[in-house]
Amino acid sequence: MIFSSPRFFVFMVLLLVALRLVRSLEGRLSLLLFASCLFYAAWDWRYLGLLLLVSGINWVCGARIAAARDARVRHAWVVTSVVASLAILGWFKYANFFAGNLNAALAVLGSGVRVPLPEMLLPAGISFYVFKTMSYTIDIHRRGLAPARSPMNYATFTTFFPELIAGPIVRASVFLPQMGRDIGPSAERLRTGASLFLIGLTKKVLIADPLAGIADPMFGAPQHFSGMSLWMGLAAYTVQIYCDFSGYSDMAIGCAKMIGYDLPRNFRMPYMSGDVAEFWRRWHITLSTWLRDYLYIPLGGNRYGAARTYANLAITMLLGGLWHGASWNFVAWGGLHGAALALHRAVRGALGEDFRTPRPLAITVTLLFVMLCWVPFRSPDFAATREILRRLFTLDAAGAHFVPVLLFPCLALVALGHAIGSAIDAAVERGPDGVHALAWLRPFGADVVKDPISGWIVRLGVGTLPGMVLVGSWLLAIVFFAATGASPFIYFQF
Amino acid sequence: MKPEDVARHARTAVPLRTGAPWQRALARVVLAAVLVLPLWELGLRRLCFAPMEVVPGLGSILAPGVEIRWAIEGDGASQWNAAGVRGAAMPDPQAPSVLVRGDSFTEALQLDDDDTFPVVLAAGLRAAGLPLPVLNAGASGQSLPDYLERAASDRERFRVAWTVVQVRDDDLERAAWDESRTHFARAADGSLRLEPVAPPPPARIGALLRPLTNRSALFGYGRMRALEFARAARAEPPLFSATTARAAPAPRRDYPIEDEVSLLNAAWQGRVTVLYLAVFDPERPREPASDTERRLFAACAAQGGSCVNLRESFPEFAARWEAPYGFANSNWNTGHMNAAGHRAAGALLARELVKTLAP
Numbered sequence: 001m002i003f004s005s006p007r008f009f010v011f012m013v014l015l016l017v018a019l020r021l022v023r024s025l026e027g028r029l030s031l032l033l034f035a036s037c038l039f040y041a042a043w044d045w046r047y048l049g050l051l052l053l054v055s056g057i058n059w060v061c062g063a064r065i066a067a068a069r070d071a072r073v074r075h076a077w078v079v080t081s082v083v084a085s086l087a088i089l090g091w092f093k094y095a096n097f098f099a100g101n102l103n104a105a106l107a108v109l110g111s112g113v114r115v116p117l118p119e120m121l122l123p124a125g126i127s128f129y130v131f132k133t134m135s136y137t138i139d140i141h142r143r144g145l146a147p148a149r150s151p152m153n154y155a156t157f158t159t160f161f162p163e164l165i166a167g168p169i170v171r172a173s174v175f176l177p178q179m180g181r182d183i184g185p186s187a188e189r190l191r192t193g194a195s196l197f198l199i200g201l202t203k204k205v206l207i208a209d210p211l212a213g214i215a216d217p218m219f220g221a222p223q224h225f226s227g228m229s230l231w232m233g234l235a236a237y238t239v240q241i242y243c244d245f246s247g248y249s250d251m252a253i254g255c256a257k258m259i260g261y262d263l264p265r266n267f268r269m270p271y272m273s274g275d276v277a278e279f280w281r282r283w284h285i286t287l288s289t290w291l292r293d294y295l296y297i298p299l300g301g302n303r304y305g306a307a308r309t310y311a312n313l314a315i316t317m318l319l320g321g322l323w324h325g326a327s328w329n330f331v332a333w334g335g336l337h338g339a340a341l342a343l344h345r346a347v348r349g350a351l352g353e354d355f356r357t358p359r360p361l362a363i364t365v366t367l368l369f370v371m372l373c374w375v376p377f378r379s380p381d382f383a384a385t386r387e388i389l390r391r392l393f394t395l396d397a398a399g400a401h402f403v404p405v406l407l408f409p410c411l412a413l414v415a416l417g418h419a420i421g422s423a424i425d426a427a428v429e430r431g432p433d434g435v436h437a438l439a440w441l442r443p444f445g446a447d448v449v450k451d452p453i454s455g456w457i458v459r460l461g462v463g464t465l466p467g468m469v470l471v472g473s474w475l476l477a478i479v480f481f482a483a484t485g486a487s488p489f490i491y492f493q494f
Numbered sequence: 495m496k497p498e499d500v501a502r503h504a505r506t507a508v509p510l511r512t513g514a515p516w517q518r519a520l521a522r523v524v525l526a527a528v529l530v531l532p533l534w535e536l537g538l539r540r541l542c543f544a545p546m547e548v549v550p551g552l553g554s555i556l557a558p559g560v561e562i563r564w565a566i567e568g569d570g571a572s573q574w575n576a577a578g579v580r581g582a583a584m585p586d587p588q589a590p591s592v593l594v595r596g597d598s599f600t601e602a603l604q605l606d607d608d609d610t611f612p613v614v615l616a617a618g619l620r621a622a623g624l625p626l627p628v629l630n631a632g633a634s635g636q637s638l639p640d641y642l643e644r645a646a647s648d649r650e651r652f653r654v655a656w657t658v659v660q661v662r663d664d665d666l667e668r669a670a671w672d673e674s675r676t677h678f679a680r681a682a683d684g685s686l687r688l689e690p691v692a693p694p695p696p697a698r699i700g701a702l703l704r705p706l707t708n709r710s711a712l713f714g715y716g717r718m719r720a721l722e723f724a725r726a727a728r729a730e731p732p733l734f735s736a737t738t739a740r741a742a743p744a745p746r747r748d749y750p751i752e753d754e755v756s757l758l759n760a761a762w763q764g765r766v767t768v769l770y771l772a773v774f775d776p777e778r779p780r781e782p783a784s785d786t787e788r789r790l791f792a793a794c795a796a797q798g799g800s801c802v803n804l805r806e807s808f809p810e811f812a813a814r815w816e817a818p819y820g821f822a823n824s825n826w827n828t829g830h831m832n833a834a835g836h837r838a839a840g841a842l843l844a845r846e847l848v849k850t851l852a853p
Binding site for chain 2: 001005214217224225399400402465469476480484
């Protein structure tokens with residue numbers, strides 16, 4: 001049941017109506033927990049047990065850590081939590097990968113021994129919910145979080161369906177403090193949530209899905225396309241992955257808003273980044289901050305000299321790449337970003353903080369680098385990666401000169417979205433005066449609200465004639481031009 | 495004016511916003527609809543306008559005398575007449591003609607008239623001294639059994655000198671044996687026969703809305719989209735399933751291609767050419783892509799039938815890194831035949847028909 005499918009709309013409407021009808025908070029939480037389990041089981045009911053097992057392990061560990069007075073006991077329980085969580089993630093996500101690589105190595109060594117490859121599906125959202133539940137116990141261990149007051153609160157947090165499958169990765173320290181608030185739909189929540197949901201849905205069904213039709217054949221058979229066509233295919237994928245993933249995040253945050261919870265922002269106009277470090281402050285923010293807080297800093301961060309900092313960056317990004325999937329291509333993608341982060345740090349250190357590259361040039365270079373890194377990320381294997389890069393760099397004329405006209409309006413839409421988002425970002429950062437400067441949105445029935453967790457949110461409205469025209473046309477555009485087959489989100493496979 | 499006068503005036507002044515909130519909201523909705531819908535109607539009329547009409551004996555055909563627009567994939571304008579044939583003018587029933595039957599690939603709404611293969615074929619025949627009109631009776635969603643079912647009535651309606659039947663793999667396989675529509679079946683003696691199935695009566699709601707959907711691109715395209723959404727919803731995987739890691743592929747059914755070719759030749763007394771639209775792979779332009787393709791041409795050769803394979807043009811396409819399918823606003827080598835594909839198909843057919851029809 002994916003967010004852009006008609007089934008989900010029915011599910012969401014029924015849930016909101018039911019939340020409205022139930023009077024007590026306990027009743028609403030029970031209903032939400034039931035709905036979340038139903039949502040997850042709708043994909044494959046057997047893996048609901050795995051979700052509850054991971055949640056249960058971390059609940060027990062969290063309680064033991066909080067109850068223990070001895071630091072060694074606390075440490076033992078947090079290690080238990082981390083090892084158990086990573087073992088489950090490793091078995092379901094990486095067992096085939098490591099067994100396959102082991103078999104390849106054994107074959108090279110001339111050994112006839114073969115490790116059997118386990119046949120299993122990757123449980124949906126496992127990378128996300130394992131990280132989420134791990135952060136719960138680690139935060140308790142660090143004394144940065146009190147354990148959840150009740151199993152109900154904890155289970156609602158771990159199974160919360162909007163962000164269960166593909167993030168944002170919500171930490172317990174963000175979610176649990178909200179558990180006391182009254183949930184259920186209100187006019188204000190519905191308006192804010194529906195606005196975000198509509199923006200996310202637009203990114204997914206009007207931009208990402210149609211662009212998949214351009215990018216997929218090019219990455220599937222790059223030998224059929226000329227270098228120039230592959231550049232366009234790469235641009236299509238660059239926009240597709242952003243709109244697919246940030247669209248999902250917007251929809252998840254929007255659904256949570258409609259229910260009554262705030263989720264953290266996951267994207268902030270990432271293709272406007274002036275360097276690769278800034279890119280990671282704008283792209284998949286909840287993952288990059290998770291890796292920073294639970295991997296990079298514990299590894300030593302930048303506290304032990306330049307060489308160790310570069311090594312820590314490389315390790316963090318390599319593992320970040322591996323988190324995306326069991327493939328050397330993802331490791332290579334992470335490695336490239338890690339190397340770029342280290343290089344950027346070294347260059348910045350050499351040139352000094354005051355050195356500034358002209359912003360348009362910095363954005364262009366960063367975007368080009370990010371685009372080229374999507375090549376190993378999207379390619380099925382290294383052979384395809386090599387072939388695509390060769391054709392891109394040599395502008396190989398052999399192959400079809402296909403100019404997908406659909407790409408250009410999609411590029412324009414994303415560029416417009418980035419420009420509007422950056423303008424709002426700048427205005428909000430200026431404080432109340434800046435927000436006041438956004439009054440031009442009001443005739444369109446829209447406004448910007450600040451949110452301590454979700455950042456700022458553009459709320460659409462139909463209170464004015466231009467607003468009604470805008471929202472009406474927007475909905476008609478989705479009805480008329482959306483891709484109809486509800487295609488899964490890219491990050492579902494991670 | 496004294497302050498108390500100002501206050502009194504403020505109390506008695508007529509507010510700028512009149513009416514209850516719901517009345518104002520309704521006024522906004524109406525005004526927005528008045529502003530937005532005509533613009534959408536204009537835009538969609540340029541993008542996709544293909545009203546259908548039900549004609550007794552012909553079934554559902556593109557509305558005669560209306561300019562059909564299709565720019566979702568490709569960009570084409572066409573007119574269709576009351577005989578269900580592409581072109582504004584009714585064909586002369588007494589003039590000997592070449593009739594082309596096929597599905598949406600022959601219908602070719604994605605292209606203007608001059609770019610379609612029947613027009614290219616007509617030009618090729620004319621150039622060879624055979625000025626036969628070529629009637630394009632392509633209709634989206636039809637398949638080989640539909641063409642066979644219409645063979646007799648085609649001969650009554652037109653003076654058909656020759657028939658061209660355009661097929662793809664599916665027309666010889668799944669679609670030809672789909673029991674929900676006219677399909678092939680085995681007779682008791684084991685021979686192949688046609689099993690006619692009357693099309694379901696048009697849905698009442700569809701019939702009621704037809705005047706609206708036929709006049710408005712907004713409603714016509716909206717209806718088409720609603721059907722697409724419904725189809726996509728039906729195709730969604732079942733909920734609460736226990737999916738297996740790797741589902742075994744369904745066993746491939748063995749279709750009697752040879753018998754189908756034989757039935758086809760019999761239906762038109764051998765006066766038929768099969769145009770086969772092969773799958774294009776630029777790396778293997780000469781290699782048949784399916785067993786069905788191999789069997790079709792083997793049967794054709796064995797039975798002395800006339801068959802044309804678009805594959806014959808594929809080496810040239812591959813040399814130019816061009817695909818016979820797909821458009822700039824859709825995808826490369828995917829979807830319907832583009833103008834280059836139609837040109838190639840028309841030229842191959844002209845060569846075949848000149849050879850066959852030349853006195």
